Amino acid sequence: MEMNRARRQYWTVTVSLEPAVGEIVALILRRAGALGIQEIDDQRELRLIAYFATPVSAASIERECRRALRLAEFSPSALFSVKVEPLVERDWLQTWKRGYRPFAVGRRFLIAPSWESPPAAGDRLLITIDPGMAFGTGTHETTRQCLLALEKYWGGRSLLDVGTGTGILAIAAAKLSPTARIVAVDIDPAAGRVARENFAANGVAGRVALIIGSIDRIRQETFEMVMANLTTATIQRLMPGLIDHVEPGGYLVLSGILDEEESQMRHLILESALELTECDRTGEWRTFTARRPVSSTR
Ligand SMILES: C[S@@+](CC[C@H](N)C(=O)[O-])C[C@H]1O[C@@H](n2cnc3c(N)ncnc32)[C@H](O)[C@@H]1O
Incomplete structure (x- = not known):
């Protein structure tokens, strides 16, 4: 849900x-x-x-x-x-809360509701979430696809999470790499409040910089990976700004794209001179991972 x-x-x-x-x-x-x-x-x-x-x-x-x-x-x-x-x-x-049970995502993560006693995580990284009224429980295909891209392509140095919602992707990154620089941004102050609580509950509050507002509020800084689980229309609008925050050779992960929008997004990526690395297709949802060429300047 x-x-x-x-x-x-x-x-x-x-x-x-x-x-x-x-x-x-x-x-x-x-x-x-x-x-x-x-x-x-x-x-x-x-x-x-x-x-x-x-x-x-x-x-x-x-x-x-x-x-x-x-x-x-x-x-x-x-x-x-x-x-x-x-x-x-x-x-x-x-x-809804009664149906939210612990579940594994990919090879590394175990996601669980924060209002229950934590399950045994074994060698997985436990992420506890109380979504309140924000998006990002981990059950949605787009969030899962982003988590899979994170564990597959991210080297653990720096991450910008655009549209953090519950903060789930930023928390996953902070748990994967405790020394990483992580910035999470959301235009919705209510989501910001939820994310802040989830950061604290997961012990990563001091390691994620949270910005409420649009990506214009982020200073000139590039990241090894930028993730944006938004909508095709919002991604289109933000695309130049998103790319500006990816370091040369770094990855841009774009999610929240419906199957019928796949070719539109593919064109946008290629027009933007990015190298397409992967298109993850699960059900009706598409998540693109693309790379900013090492030699690129903007
Ligand atoms: C689909 S949720 C993604 C939540 C989480 N990152 C995940 O993957 O589950 C999208 C979030 O983006 C936020 N959002 C929408 N437009 C935005 C924009 N232009 N800049 C920053 N955040 C935005 C929404 O408020 C919402 O919290």
Whole structure:
């Protein structure tokens, strides 16, 4: 479950359907703006409960789902019902918190909720998170893809985390390399508060510099890796500034890109004279890792 803005009111959309069409309907719900989706499977029917931060119309969700089912050559009658209900924040958070359990990411990380006693991490690095109302629990594909890129390509000297949310990527970096220079930035002051608490809970508060504002607030400084898990539109807007902060030979990791935006992002990377290193494709999400050429000057 992911969420990215502090709001008082949420809505649930409960869709009952045949289990075979669950994936298609979940995709439609995510594209309609669902912050997270819970599945309840009772064999004969599947119920998807999707959480929204803005009001949604049952009729338009139903129409979109039936259209997608027809396109995928399923019978539209595989969708039984769609119900929209308002939800008070506390219920939603409590329900969600119960489902957030410790889980491993990549070879190095173990992520766990910070409100439970810490699990045995073995040789993994434990990252404890309380997301509050910020994005970055580690369960979202884009965050996982960034964590994988971090452990694969980062040499452990310096990292700029643009759009830090809960601070999860900065914490992972600080745990991987205790001597690294790490700067985390977010335009949302609420996310900043959450990140600060997570930095403290993970014992890395003194090792991550947190900036609330846009990347213009970062002084002229280059990093071995810049990570930006944002959206394609925001990345496009910030691209020159992001590249300016990558040292020659360093990496830029771009995430939050939907499958249909892949070629647009590929062009942007190549136009920006970066060398494409990897495009990680998981489900509908794409994460690009690109390298600033050693000889480049900007
Ligand atoms: C998808 S979340 C990523 C959180 C975390 N880094 C992760 O990977 O899970 C994006 C975050 O970027 C922040 N953000 C959006 N636009 C931004 C901008 N122009 N500059 C800095 N942060 C931004 C949002 O407030 C949000 O916290």
